Amino acid sequence: MASDRDILPDSVKPSHYAISLYDLEHGGGFSYQGTVTIDLEIKKSSKEIVLNANQLKIHGAELKTEHTKTEQAFKASDISYNADKQRATLGFGEELPVTSKASLVIKFQGTINNLMAGFYRSRYKPTVTPAPSVAKDDEFHYMFSTQFESCDARRAFPCFDEPNLKATFDVELEIPEDQIALSNMPEKEVKKSSKSGMKVVSFERSPIMSTYLLAWAIGDFDYVEDFTKRKYNGKNLPVRVYTTKGLKDQGRFALENAHQIVDYFSEIFRLEYPLPKVDLLAVHEFSHGAMENWGLITYRTTAVLFNEKESAQSYKNRVAYVVAHELAHQWFGNLVTMDWWNELWLNEGFATWVGWLAIDHFYPEWNVWGQFVSESVQTAFELDSLRNSHPIEVPVRDALEVDQIFDHISYRKGSSVIRMLSAHLTNDVFLKGVSDYLHAHKFSNATTDDLWSALSKASGKDVNSFMDFWIRKIGFPVVTVAEEPGQIGVRQERFLLTGDVKPEEDETVWWIPLGLQTGPNATTHKVTAITSKQETIRDVDESFYKINADQTGFYRTNYPPERLGKLGAAKGRLSIEDKIGLVGDAYALGISGHGKTTGFLALVQSFQEENNYLVWSQILANLGNIRMTFSGVDDVSKALKKFMLKLVTPAVEKIGWEFKDGEDYLTGQLRVLLIGHAGSAGHEGIIKEATRRFELYTSGADKTAIHPSLRGAIFRIAVTQGGQAAYDAVKTEYGTTSSIDGKEICLQALGRVQTPDLVAAYLAFIFSPAVAVQDKHSGAASLAANSKARLELWKFVRDNWDAVLFPELSGNMVVLERFVRIGLSKFASLEVADEIRDFFAKKDCRGFDRGLRVVDDTVRSQALYRMRDEAVVREWLGANGYL
CATH class of the missing domain: 2.60.40.1730 (tricorn interacting facor f3 domain)
Structure with a gap:
């Protein structure tokens, strides 16, 4: 190597x-x-x-x-x-x-x-008068810090x-x-x-x-402090959250988590935290979410600060997880470091999985493994189902190549594969192997094979023999099921979103944990794994069976259409993770051609009475992508909007607008999700009430009219419906908000503009000094998701690449790659795919070339899907009264 x-x-x-x-x-x-x-x-x-x-x-x-x-x-x-x-x-x-x-x-x-x-x-703009020596210009003050990875x-x-x-x-x-x-x-x-x-x-x-x-940092800092409950070398370790002055109290939630997580990891890794202190620092401009510098962890402000009265509740979840992720690195990455960047996944995949493990330990009511399946697993599937994906362990030649693999394969597929292995070995055995690995290689470097060796010794199983392909081969499988009386046939092949896998692309035979549950009591089947291209599984009760229980295996399952319907009808017997996996698989198989979009639409109709936020999140994310793909097909687009409106109406009207005292986190998140999607689908009552609250809030008549968690949903509805006046009001809010998350929320809402002149105004705003470089990709993402703005964004990129975009963003290739990949991947047009390819063929694309390949693959697969399924989707929508 x-x-x-x-x-x-x-x-x-x-x-x-x-x-x-x-x-x-x-x-x-x-x-x-x-x-x-x-x-x-x-x-x-x-x-x-x-x-x-x-x-x-x-x-x-x-x-x-x-x-x-x-x-x-x-x-x-x-x-x-x-x-x-x-x-x-x-x-x-x-x-x-x-x-x-x-x-x-x-x-x-x-x-x-x-x-x-x-x-x-x-x-940054200080909230209190800074020390006299703090660097400043006309509008901003400055703090200094470092970001050395990679x-x-x-x-x-x-x-x-x-x-x-x-x-x-x-x-x-x-x-x-x-x-x-x-x-x-x-x-x-x-x-x-x-x-x-x-x-x-x-x-x-x-x-x-x-x-x-x-790492080092210099500034006008203040801090909040607590101590670990465990003693390290006879002392309780000091744990601090540092901020620029005036913000320290918003670090208390992160602090509350941090000192407990240090103790938790010291316990489960059976290896004490090795430094004499733990500092967390909020950095006002930050290209990533956070950075695990040993003993001085740096964070984007929205990933470490939280205000119970002003912040959206979703940021509470984000802060807890990101704090845990970075603290996991203090052992896995810092104490034991990958030998070279090709094994970046050793750092990031593990820290992602064990970060969720910690949050599940401290917040079991959040159902974080359902969130993991909805976010990490499904997002990893999206990238890994492209031809231009890459193996988890990928050759890296130099610095510019390194930054491009800080992606969903290294983080989310890596963590998904670790979760699959841990479920197979059991968490206790897996963590014993991890502990042995950390002890054997502390203060040194290690490889994937070193980890497999430690896990093999702890488990008594040859881990390398069944995990090697998962790490070193591209892609993942789809398991297609065929039913016969009392048994099922299963066949594995590589899954591509385009559905046109070639024989030479389908040579990998993955070890696939079957996770088969069957019969009235959903008993675990004795066959534990698939190890060949095709197998027959006997003793399967046709009344009920489900493959890949709790979605711990990293693969999609293609059931016969009748079985998919039966599983939808039997959803009361499924776990939250199972429901999310069932919906996600039906959606992806419709795009690839293994199934039909109509199968997905029929399935999600049966979830109209669902009351779990994570399941609704998966349904609406997938349905939103279908709407985006068909947004250029006028009659189908309008019919899909009607379908979404009918789907969410009972749930949104049941949950209402008010956050109740003592209400659990997931219920609050469901309210936010349903109101936002009902508004985008044209629910008149939701739009009317959102507009009323927006006017009270932005006029200053009643700043309590909008709950902090509902700002995003209401602002998006207002900008979509309200034209110039609403746009101006949200832009003013962007400039005046005192909430840590306020600017992110406003940027996402402003991208919902509906007219060419407002799109142009928003693009000019994104690339003005008022918007920090770290946030420009958020602006691009909001426009890319808006069918009325997508082409204007692409035109802006073409017209301003040499004079504006490349000079401003190329100083940090992570930011540039993210802007290109997120901003240009939402089209479903072969013509636009050709335009993008031709435009960048004449440019120096080193440092974001992998992102461009992802854009090309994504846009073409969406275009082919739209052309293939348009007629059948139109027919189904018509037959069901939406057209």
Whole structure:
């Protein structure tokens, strides 16, 4: 595998970094000076040292060596850069001796950029008067923090920026006296600087870790604090949530979760949290959801802050999960790190699964495994059913390729496959194997095979033999069922959304846990797994059977149409996860041609009396996608709207508008979901009441007229129905909201504009300085989901790519890839697919080329589906009175 990687020469190996940053310019160019001293082992004689540096200016470098007790010093006489490879070569003009004791001192200059990568600045509008020294411009103040994963430590200081080149770190920061500095480890010393008004903060030495986990932050911070209940080395660990001043109280919910989760993971991993503190930091501009820097975890504000009175309840769920996910990384990723980025899934897939495990432990009433099936499993299916998917473990050559695999395959398919394996082995056995793996490889690097070996030993089963294809092969199977008296035949093949799998694409024989329950008591069948292309399963009770119980297996099931109807009628015997899987499978099989869209429509009609939010969420997400696909077919589009209206009307009228004291979380979420979809389907009573509440709220007459959780639904209805006036009111709300989640909610609503002039106005707004770079893809997503705006968005991309979009977004390829993939994948037109392909064929697409392939595959599959099923959908809608 190493030969496939574009990695640094192996002539030197770092063991320790001492980093000192000073002369930080808090305005204008935001530059800084730095010195890094790197302790090295020189393993091979050479005249040069190659290391990573990106957008840094190296002033000079000197190497000191100790060889046979003789000290020598070498000055770099030639410093050259390779911008494409993000490397600097230090030429010394003479051979450097092989030695285990060498020290490289580099003086350099960098920039605190605004790209949300490396050492960067985040703008914000303070809620209280900041410290005088805080950097500011006319409208915003700034905090400074880092984001080094995957390959951006090299933007902040010269280093050997690869995950298996672990080292220890000392960090020293010169900052204004009235600000706070944070890093991975606790503060060691604070001393006065020689510069007036400045101080120098140094931190304890870190454990050995990868460069991407190093972090520091500087700002006008405050915090809330609690302590673990367990003792670590005889002490209760301090756990803090840091924010810029004025926001700390909104960190209390995250804090309440964090200290308990640290104890929970220490218990189930049978390995204590290894650092002396846990800090969580809210960062105002952030490209991802959060980052697991060891001991200093950074978060997008909406992923860590929550206000019980102002925030939508859905963000409570989000905060709890993201806190758990990042804390899981403190063991799985930080303590034990993947050897190379091709095994990113080892970090992300596991942290996703165990994050949900923790939330299920603390919030069993949330039914998080139902949420997992609806969100993680179904979302992973969507991407993995494309030809241009990739295996969970995927070859990665260099930095630009790494960022593109932080996707639903690494996170959601990875976690789904782990859930499947854990269900097969049992959670207790699985976690015992994980604990053994962590103990065996702590403070080091490991591979997928290392994990399989530990799990095999713990379970007594050859885990690699049945999991290898799931990790290293592309795609997943559909299991097609054929019924015979007293038995069923099952056949597996690769599932593609286009339904046209070729023989050479269908050579994998997956190990598939059958999860068959049958008979009046839904007894678990003795056959546990399918291990060949076709098998016959005997002793199946025809009165009732269901494959893939609780949807723990990562595959779709294609039942005969009559059986699908029977399962719909017997839905009272199904778990929440089973219902979600049944609906999701029927929808996807209709698109692929294994089934028909009419089978899905007939099935969901039987769920009209359903009262579970997670099941409704799956139904309405799938139905919404069908409506979007047929949005260009006028008569079918109108009929599908009538179908949705009839489907949701009884449920929305039953649940009502008011949130009751003591009402459970899922009921509140169901209310939000149903009101939003009933409004989009044209429910007159819902639209009238939403409009009334909107006018009271936006006029200032009654700010309690809209419950915080209903802002999104009501704002969307208002913008759809209310034209310029409603658009202006929500845009004003965007600029004035004090709620942490307010801007996200407003952006999603503003994308519902219905006229070309308002679409143009919204696009201009998205790309104005008023909207942070991190949020621009949210604006694109809301327009892409709007049939009245989709083509205008594509036209905007074409007309403004070179002058606006690429210059503004390409500084952070994660943001650019997300904008392109989300913004352009909602079409169902071969013509548009050709236009997109032709347009980007003339562009440099490195860094988002994988996203473009996903767009192409998605749009073409939706177009082929629309053309194939249009007539039969029209016929069914007509026969059932909707046309």
